[in-house]
Amino acid sequence: MNEGPQGFIRIAQPIKGLAQRFAYIGLIVAAFALMMLGKVDIVLVERARTTITDTVAPILDIVSAPVTSATAFIHRVEGLWGMHAENQILRENNERLMQWQALARKLEAENKALQKLLNYVPDLSVGYISARVIADTGGAFAHSLLLNAGKRDGVQKGQAAVTGEGLVGRIAGVGARSSRILLITDLNSRIPVVVGPNRTRAILTGDNSDRPRIIHLPPGETLSPGDEVTTSGHGGVLPVGLAVGVVATVNENGASVEPYVERDKLELIRVVDFGLSGILRKQVIEETPVSATYPEVQAVSEEKTGAGEVSSEQ
């Protein structure tokens, strides 16, 4: 700020030229045109988006890595403080969970026996693709993440993105080496869900707040806080039974849901391939073992996550 007014007038002068003004107005019109094109959602716009995302993905990949490790380090140091108390809690939890595990084993065996009795056709097995979050596209207007895995890793549009806690969102765009997740809290997110012990069907819709809302409840159905929300699998886009969250508040306009997944803690995400992409493919899957249908997915998930993550037993 140490220039005199002379300097300013000299640099401001060319901007006021007629040609500059026309260029400026032309660009304003172009911005509106972009909005229209984006709204119509033509292939060209989609391709431009993925090209730009793909180009910067390697840079974001490199830059975001140290930030992620730094955060992990801070968490570790924080963890040291409450370690003793936490150990105590974990030990108690462990004891309790052991009992649950025994129960689960018993139920699993029982379930298998009953399925055999009924000639039940099991759900399709899944393949996982693990990827790192390289961008959290901050802001009040869009809730999405970028991942460092794309088409070449087997990611496809529409697949579910999950963590151990539950559903994160859906793949909304795929480039060669990057992909975009539309979070369940985004304004454009619509997820078919079932709610509560009655398994009431509804739609979970984001509004860019951190609590998505439940809409399209069947008439006469009521919800109460604490009801579990899971995906319903209707529409064949997402698989059945992925945990989403719990109903937090209920009012006359609907209910809001507290998601299980905490957006700010997301570092690694698993993209789930449930093989729901079409009738043709489904037939193929039913006839052949999963490892034969998805060799590349299996390979990727094993390579990236270790064998423990893959649950592909029929």
Added chain:
Amino acid sequence: MKPTFGQRLDTVTRNSLPVLLTLLLVLLNVIPLHIPGLSRVMPVLPLMAVYHWAIYRPQLMPPLAVFLIGACYDVLSGTPLGVNALVFLIVYGVVVFQQRFFVGKSFVVVWLGFGLMALGASVVSWILVSILAVAVVEPKAVFFQFILNFSFFPLLAWLFLYFQNAYLKLE
């Protein structure tokens, strides 16, 4: 006297500094910081850069660059394409055409000016995104984002002024 190749390269590099810095901010804006609650209200860093350079070095931040920076930000942040391209252009236009108002004013005036611009930018984005999504965007987060925009500005402005004084001095 004709400048040598080295001198010309030096000038070009210096002159492209504002645009390059702003593009860098577009990238920095989307790095996941894992700070609870921040990502929803992350300030729009390139907006501050566009505002700053529109005041101090408008000839180094041409309208086309502003448009492209806005479009890049739209693509990376996932906002509807064109929204920030338009918002950045409006802020840029208002500042450049009201150059006289900003000339030689103290930092507080520039800061308050940015406050007004950021408020306008938030309102315009809110209206545009709501129209394009055919739904009302929750205004609370938008408001907090504006507050953060306003409070982050001095920090970035200080950084820009440093670059400006070090590399972009007017002769």
